[in-house]
Each structure stands twice: as structure tokens, then as C-alpha cells.
Amino acid sequence: MSFEMTKGLFKYDFTDQHAILGIPLDAEFNDIRKRYMKIARRLHSDTCSFESQADKDWANQFLSKVVNPAYNKFSKESDRKEYSLLLAAIGKRVVKEQAKMQIESEAAKQLATAQNWEEAYKTAVSKLALKQYESVKETQEAINQISELNMVYLLRKERQGIPTQPPPPPTDDKRLKKTDPPTPTPTPTPTPIQVTQPRTDSPAEPYCRRAQGFMDSKSYAKAILELKEGVKRDPKYSKAHAMLAMCYVEQNQATMAKLEMNKAFASNPEEPTALEVKKKLEQASAKAKKGDDKPGFFASLFGGKKK
Structure with missing residues (x-):
């Protein structure tokens, strides 16, 4: 189903x-x-x-x-x-x-x-x-x-x-003369597409480097401590949040992984590690849906089936 x-x-x-x-x-x-x-x-x-x-x-x-x-x-x-x-x-x-x-x-x-x-x-x-x-x-x-x-x-x-853009001031029609040529409308300058570049100047970067060493040796608890210190110093550093999410994935803490993943996406929707976390969570969710849930206390909420 x-x-x-x-x-x-x-x-x-x-x-x-x-x-x-x-x-x-x-x-x-x-x-x-x-x-x-x-x-x-x-x-x-x-x-x-x-x-x-x-x-x-x-x-x-x-x-x-x-x-x-x-x-x-x-x-x-x-x-x-x-x-x-x-x-x-x-x-x-x-x-x-x-x-x-x-x-x-x-x-x-x-x-x-x-x-x-x-x-x-x-x-x-x-x-x-x-x-x-x-x-x-x-x-x-x-x-x-x-x-x-x-x-x-x-x-x-x-x-x-969030304040909206104020409307332009009304035109004073009295100042316009019939002989005045209409003011040409300026051609709007196209807004360039912003490409998010990975930051390397964050005060959280040293913590990320130390955390990566712990992650390589599968010491995820120690990595999490480093990364938490890092995000305290730069709460919007997407790389630190994404690495935290990966640590939580490795510890089977899906909810915390999603939370940190979304914080990473809020700063950088293209954060590579966050995208990798998202893929892992989707795969885990697909596997979970294939298995049957074990009966819990809800089955006894109404006294169970009558014999």
C-alpha cells in the first residue's frame, strides 16, 4: 500500500x-x-x-x-x-x-x-x-x-x-506641458543570476576541518561537538550545518539530520553535503516504507479485537 x-x-x-x-x-x-x-x-x-x-x-x-x-x-x-x-x-x-x-x-x-x-x-x-x-x-x-x-x-x-517597496511619488500633471516630449522609460537592467559560492572565510571553518578528521575515523560524537561549536561562531555557515546533518544520519537520528539539513539549505540551497544527506534520507525512507510496522500500544487503545 x-x-x-x-x-x-x-x-x-x-x-x-x-x-x-x-x-x-x-x-x-x-x-x-x-x-x-x-x-x-x-x-x-x-x-x-x-x-x-x-x-x-x-x-x-x-x-x-x-x-x-x-x-x-x-x-x-x-x-x-x-x-x-x-x-x-x-x-x-x-x-x-x-x-x-x-x-x-x-x-x-x-x-x-x-x-x-x-x-x-x-x-x-x-x-x-x-x-x-x-x-x-x-x-x-x-x-x-x-x-x-x-x-x-x-x-x-x-x-x-517585511516592509514593501514604497510606491513612486505621484506625477504632478500641472508641470507637464503639451510640447514636452514624453520621458522615455529606461530599459531595466537584467538581474544577474546569483551563484552561491562556498565560503572559506568563516570562523567555523577550522571546526569543520577538525570535525572532518573525526568523521573520517567514525568518531561522530566528537565531530558533533566540534561542529556545534562552529555553528555558534557562524550560525549561517551551510557547510557546518550540512556536516552536522551527515553526522546525525550516521547515528540514525533522522529528525535532527533533517533539521540541520534544512538549516544548510536555508543558507545555500546547493550545499553539496546537504544534498548528499537528502539523498540518504530519501533512500532510508523508501526502505522503511517497504517494511511493516510492529504493533504498538495504539492497537490496545480500543481494547484490541474482540475474540
């Missing part, structure tokens, strides 16, 4: 847990828990009202492999903080790459131009959440649309407070 979502924030190698649960990005934990319980009752094998057995099997698999892991991200305060940091990094990346943004759903297009966009966002998410788990067909499409709303919301939120 394929549970792949490909739109909105999912395009940024990010699992949009809010979209999976059908909740806005600023939802409180109590609201998240209530929403999860409602979805769990809808999809659990003992209470699922889907008609066909195939749909019931899909619902049970989707609950264990997608919905439960999404809720787990919010069940512990430490995990919520970590997820919030990752989401903040994604928001900065969305702004940086907005020129390449593609919006497909009508709801997200309307949100992009809405005046009262915060209220419009919550209304749109709530509307999609109402029918999100009514059928197998609607579930993944609703998740993709909510994630597009989340993407536009992050873009508008990050841009809030």
Missing part, C-alpha cells in the same frame, strides 16, 4: 504531521489529541465503518503507519520542540525558494491573496478536515491540500512585517 504525499510541505523532504492530522500549525496539544482520537476511532479495525474489506485494511494500515507516528511527534514536549524547530527551518526555506513554489489547490490559491489570511487559513483547514477521513479516496488528497495551505501560511507568516 502506498501512502506517499507529494504536495505542499511534503515537497521539502518534510513530513507534514499537521496536515496528516488535519489541524492548523498553531493548534494546541489538547486540540491535537482530540483530533487524533477522532481519527483513530474512524480508522481502527474495531470501529471503522468503511464498507469494503480492502478499505478497512487500508484504514488500519494508514492508522498504524501514518497517523500514529504523526501523533507521536506531539505526544512529548521534547518532540514538540524539536518538531517546531524543524518547522521554523522549513518556513525560512519556503520563503527562500518561493520563486519555484507551485500551488495547485484552489483553497491554497485563495489563501495566497486573502486579506484576512490567518482567519482564512483556519477556516480552509477546518473545512478540509471535516471530510478528510470520510473515504480512502479523499484522505490523501485532503492531506495534500492541507499541506499546501500550510506552505502558503508559512510563506505569509514569514513575510509578515
Whole structure:
């Protein structure tokens, strides 16, 4: 069974847990828990009202492999903080790459131009959440649309407070004479394409060199300590964040790897080590999807199947 979502924030190698649960990005934990319980009752094998057995099997698999892991991200305060940091990094990346943004759903297009966009966002998410788990067909499409709303919301939120370019002063028509020739419009100078060059003058560079030596000997814990000191001295040095991400990949800490990878991309979308980390994470994710999840405590949430 394929549970792949490909739109909105999912395009940024990010699992949009809010979209999976059908909740806005600023939802409180109590609201998240209530929403999860409602979805769990809808999809659990003992209470699922889907008609066909195939749909019931899909619902049970989707609950264990997608919905439960999404809720787990919010069940512990430490995990919520970590997820919030990752989401903040994604928001900065969305702004940086907005020129390449593609919006497909009508709801997200309307949100992009809405005046009262915060209220419009919550209304749109709530509307999609109402029918999100009514059928197998609607579930993944609703998740993709909510994630597009989340993407536009992050873009508008990050841009809030940024001063816009002031309009040119109005032309004083009284000063113009009929005999005056029209002022020619100057030809705009094309903006050169900016090619990001790797930096070598960062105060974090010596730490990166020492960390590379530790990484070569597979002493990743020592490398992480060096790199953390390095990013303290230059928080926007993409190479240091990318190397941190690689260390976390080698230690099987995917969430921390994604966080550092996105920090690297925020400074340099073409950071080579970050691109390598992204490839490794995608490969690991593909392998994980092929395996079956072991039954967890969610199977006993409703008492399990009756004998």
C-alpha cells in the first residue's frame, strides 16, 4: 500500500504531521489529541465503518503507519520542540525558494491573496478536515491540500512585517506641458543570476576541518561537538550545518539530520553535503516504507479485537 504525499510541505523532504492530522500549525496539544482520537476511532479495525474489506485494511494500515507516528511527534514536549524547530527551518526555506513554489489547490490559491489570511487559513483547514477521513479516496488528497495551505501560511507568516517597496511619488500633471516630449522609460537592467559560492572565510571553518578528521575515523560524537561549536561562531555557515546533518544520519537520528539539513539549505540551497544527506534520507525512507510496522500500544487503545 502506498501512502506517499507529494504536495505542499511534503515537497521539502518534510513530513507534514499537521496536515496528516488535519489541524492548523498553531493548534494546541489538547486540540491535537482530540483530533487524533477522532481519527483513530474512524480508522481502527474495531470501529471503522468503511464498507469494503480492502478499505478497512487500508484504514488500519494508514492508522498504524501514518497517523500514529504523526501523533507521536506531539505526544512529548521534547518532540514538540524539536518538531517546531524543524518547522521554523522549513518556513525560512519556503520563503527562500518561493520563486519555484507551485500551488495547485484552489483553497491554497485563495489563501495566497486573502486579506484576512490567518482567519482564512483556519477556516480552509477546518473545512478540509471535516471530510478528510470520510473515504480512502479523499484522505490523501485532503492531506495534500492541507499541506499546501500550510506552505502558503508559512510563506505569509514569514513575510509578515517585511516592509514593501514604497510606491513612486505621484506625477504632478500641472508641470507637464503639451510640447514636452514624453520621458522615455529606461530599459531595466537584467538581474544577474546569483551563484552561491562556498565560503572559506568563516570562523567555523577550522571546526569543520577538525570535525572532518573525526568523521573520517567514525568518531561522530566528537565531530558533533566540534561542529556545534562552529555553528555558534557562524550560525549561517551551510557547510557546518550540512556536516552536522551527515553526522546525525550516521547515528540514525533522522529528525535532527533533517533539521540541520534544512538549516544548510536555508543558507545555500546547493550545499553539496546537504544534498548528499537528502539523498540518504530519501533512500532510508523508501526502505522503511517497504517494511511493516510492529504493533504498538495504539492497537490496545480500543481494547484490541474482540475474540
